[in-house]
Structures are given as C-alpha cells and as structure tokens.
Amino acid sequence: MNDEWTPPAGSWASSAARRRNMQAIRSRDTKPEQRVRRLLHAQGLRYRVAAKPLAGLRRTADIVFRPVKVAVFIDGCYWHGCPEHYVPPKTNPGYWSEKVARNIARDRNTDQLLKEAGWKVLRFWEHEPSEDCAVRIAAEVEKRRARARGTGTT
Numbered sequence: 001m002n003d004e005w006t007p008p009a010g011s012w013a014s015s016a017a018r019r020r021n022m023q024a025i026r027s028r029d030t031k032p033e034q035r036v037r038r039l040l041h042a043q044g045l046r047y048r049v050a051a052k053p054l055a056g057l058r059r060t061a062d063i064v065f066r067p068v069k070v071a072v073f074i075d076g077c078y079w080h081g082c083p084e085h086y087v088p089p090k091t092n093p094g095y096w097s098e099k100v101a102r103n104i105a106r107d108r109n110t111d112q113l114l115k116e117a118g119w120k121v122l123r124f125w126e127h128e129p130s131e132d133c134a135v136r137i138a139a140e141v142e143k144r145r146a147r148a149r150g151t152g153t154t
Helices: 016-024 031-042 093-116 130-149
Strands: 048-051 061-065 070-075 120-125
Touching (some): 031 061, 093 120
Parallel strands (some): 070 120
Antiparallel strands (some): 061 070
C-alpha cells in the first residue's frame, strides 16, 4: 500500500495539508464581517446575513438591506485581489492567480447586475476599519430610507 497522499480526482490541492487549510477558510461570518455587523446592529439597523439580493442570481452579499436595496460585501484581500495587500502565491501560482482573476471578474459582474436592478453596492476590504465601514453603510441606508419616505434628496 502506498502511504503517499494523492489528491481526489479533479482536486486542485497540491498536498493534504494545503487541502485542509483551504477547506478551513470561511466564506461567511469572517471576523471583519462580524465586527461590521455588530456595529450596525448597535445602531439599531437590521439586515440579512449572507443573503441573495436578487432571487435569480446565484451570488450572496455579506449584508443585505432588502427594503432599501443596499448590498454590502466585505472582501478578503487575498481572494478578491486587494491592490494593497494581494501577494501572488508561490505554490501553484497559475491556478491561484486565475482563481483570483475570476473572483474579481465575478465581483464586477455582480456589481453591474445589482446596479442595473436598482441596488446600491458597497464594497469594503477586510483591512478597512470596521467603524468607517459601518458609518458609510448606515449613512447609505438612512439616505435611501429618507428617499423612500420622500423626505430626502437624491
């Protein structure tokens, strides 16, 4: 019997350890998301978590304010290609660089589809101060609520 690890058919993992690491990465409820949500909740704002803004779109936003059509994404620097912090991988660089490029393209497509449907898309990097993100989100939600009541300006 061979004790050497072999990846499952179709797997991209270069080793068993890499596969475990990649499986452990959270796609929701990350620390930056939780901090922003806690601040928004403390301001009395209520929202949906990891929800689809558009029914027919197979993409989820991290925080969704459906009544006022605000979708919030808190993007990880590595997975979404942060211009300040993204460092190309040394292991299997072709695969990972293409993966990040596909993520970026999907993000831009998601932004476009939501905007066309009347949504305001707010994107933040995981390294941005949570307090700043929460202030900008709350301001946009309030602006849209005021507009809906007919008391705000555009």
